[in-house]
Every structure is written in C-alpha cells, then in structure tokens.
Amino acid sequence: MIYQTENALQRHRAIDKFKKLLEKKAIIEIIEKKPKRTYKQNRYLHLILGFFSLETGYTLEETKQEIFKKIVNPSLFYEGEVGEIVPIQRWRSSATLDTSEMTIAIEKFRDYSSSQAGIYLPSPDEKEFLNSIEIELKNNHIIK
Structure with a gap:
C-alpha cells in the first residue's frame, strides 16, 4: 500500500498497518516514494x-x-x-x-x-x- 503521510487519516492507517505487520513478525520493506519526473x-x-x-x-x-x-x-x-x-x-x-x-x-x-x-x-x-x-x-x- 502507498500512504500519503501528510494526510492525517492516511498517516494513521499507515501506522496501524505497520503495527499489525510488527505483531505478525512479518518481513517488510519501507521505502519513500519520490515524485517522478513529469x-x-x-x-x-x-x-x-x-x-x-x-x-x-x-x-x-x-x-x-x-x-x-x-x-x-x-x-x-x-x-x-x-x-x-x-x-x-x-x-x-x-x-x-x-x-x-x-x-x-x-x-x-x-x-x-x-x-x-x-x-x-x-x-x-x-x-x-x-x-x-x-x-x-x-x-x-x-x-x-
């Protein structure tokens, strides 16, 4: 999933998802999405x-x-x-x-x-x- 962290609701959803993955002891990848050239x-x-x-x-x-x-x-x-x-x-x-x-x-x-x-x-x-x-x-x- 991709979340826009400037949006409070999406930031909250991202944190919830992250916590669930930690509880599952899942292998995860966190990357920053940069705006592509136009x-x-x-x-x-x-x-x-x-x-x-x-x-x-x-x-x-x-x-x-x-x-x-x-x-x-x-x-x-x-x-x-x-x-x-x-x-x-x-x-x-x-x-x-x-x-x-x-x-x-x-x-x-x-x-x-x-x-x-x-x-x-x-x-x-x-x-x-x-x-x-x-x-x-x-x-x-x-x-x-």
Whole structure:
C-alpha cells in the first residue's frame, strides 16, 4: 500500500498497518516514494538534448549518454562498477530521477551547453523557441 503521510487519516492507517505487520513478525520493506519526473520535464529534456545534437553533430543517444549523463551529471547518474571478470560502469537511467533531480540535471546541462559548446538552450517557458526546435527535430527525423 502507498500512504500519503501528510494526510492525517492516511498517516494513521499507515501506522496501524505497520503495527499489525510488527505483531505478525512479518518481513517488510519501507521505502519513500519520490515524485517522478513529469511528462513536461521529459518532453523538454528531449527537445534540448535533440537541439544540442543537431547543433553539434552528435546523435541524440551520444548526447544523452556521453554528455548529459557522463560529462555533465556524473554525480546523479554514476552508480559504480560491477563485475569481477570484466568491470563495467553502471549508469542510472534518467527515468529513475525525481522532479528535483531532473531539474538540477537540466540546469547543469543548459549551463554546460552555453559555457562549453556556445549553444544557448531555451528555458522551459520559451515556448516559441521550443516549438521551432520541435519542428526542426521532426524534420530531421530526430524525434517523432
């Protein structure tokens, strides 16, 4: 079950459920549910990643994996190495970021794009610029 602890009734229900599980000596897992990134954030991210790709000649996947994750935001995405025979790096999926982590990652990417590549990426409220990017990405078959 998922409970919103800010709601007094749901908080009370969660405590009751927890006590019952303790009485049963059950094996339980307690995790915090963080808000997932929004559809708007995801759409915005893909527009600016696509625009950066168009401007630099990198593929969308290269921009996302190599630049956005590994160069600009390794502290958010790098999970460490796994494997004893052949160590490989494990990188977190952007789908696992919550809204605040995604906001941080996007802002760092916008800063990087401007300072390192000389490419201005519009903010989320620059609708006209974002619409023109979307059209250009569709015309170049970078997004559907």
